[in-house]
Amino acid sequence: KLIITGHTDAMQYRDGENYNNWNLSGDRALSARRVLEQAGMPVDKVMQVSAMSDRMLLNAGDPNSAENRRIEIMVLTKSASDTLYQFFGEKGEKIVKPAVARVESTAQHRVTH
Secondary structure (H helix, E strand, O other): OEEEEEEOOOOOOOOOOOOOHHHHHHHHHHHHHHHHHHOOOOHHHEEEEEEOOOOOOOOOOOOOOHHHOEEEEEEOOHHHHHHHHHHHOOOOOOOHHHHHHHHHHHHHHHHHO
């Protein structure tokens, strides 16, 4: 399994409300996933795609340096991917589904009261 993470330098967009370094780093990671899949990688190999913006600079001494603009592809061992599955649940049953149920329950409670 793979985790693909996108990174940016510290330069900010002028119109940061509509598109910012978080968007760019996420798009960068998603583009890498798409290229890997188009090249024949099975879609179930990617476990996570994430955006880091400028939070983990490769060259902290020069935050605007081009070397900070990158993707990282982490190849997980079976035990590392199993650990992530234990935390999240393979189909989101430990984190995502309970959160959705809480939101739906709160929304239903507001409608009836």
